[in-house]
Amino acid sequence: MKLLYFAWLRGKIGKSSEELTPPAFVRNVGDLLDWLEAQGPAYKAALADRRAVKVAVNQDYAAPDHPVKPGDEIALFPPVTGG
C-alpha cells in the first residue's frame, strides 16, 4: 500500500511517501499505526500522540476500525489548519 505523510508528520518520518507491505495481521487503520510505530524511532516519535494523527484511506477520513488492504492510498497527517 502507498503511505503519504503531510506537514510535521512528513518532517518527523523524513519522507513524503513510501510503498509498504505490512504483514497480514494488519487489517485496519489502528493495526497499521501500531505496526508502523514499531518500524523505527522516527515512526515512533511521529505517532507518539495518536490524537494528533488523522488518517485518510483512499482520500476519505478513516477511523481506527476502518479496513486497509493492499493497493490502498493511506495518508497520515495532523489536524487540518487551512482557511
Added chain:
Amino acid sequence: MIRVQAEDFDVGAELARLTTGRTDVGGVASFVGVVRASSAAGDLQAMTLEHYPGMTEKRLAEIEAEALSRWSLTGSVIIHRYGRLLPGERIVLVATASSHRQAALESCQFLIDWLKTRAPFWKLEETAAGGQWVEARESDDHAAERWRKP
C-alpha cells in the same frame, strides 16, 4: 465551483461571475482569508500552505455540495491557495450567491467554518525563530460544530 491553486485570484472578477448573465440573484456574500503578519509564534515572515492534492479537491467539493443542499443558492465558489505566501496576501475566497441575503450570508459562514476543520490544508509559519506548524484550534472545531445537524 472549486479551485485549488498557487496563483492569486481576482476577488472582483470571481464575485462578478456569480451574477453575470442572471437576474435571479439578490445578494452575494463573501469571505476572503488573508495572511496576517502577527501570529502566536511572533512576527510572521511568510506562511506556507501545504495540501493533499486529490483529497483536498474532493473534500472541498463535498463541503460545497453540502451547502447547496442546505441553502437555496444560485451559485458558489471556493478558491484556496497553496505554497509560500507573504503577509497581506490572499489565502482563500469563499463566496455564495442567493436570491435572498440570509441564505447567502449563512452558507458563506458555513463554508469557511467547515473548510477550516475538514479540508486537508496545513499552515507552516515562518518567523525569525524558524518554521513552525500551526496547531488546530479548538475554537475552529466549535465554529464548525454549530453547523452540525441535530
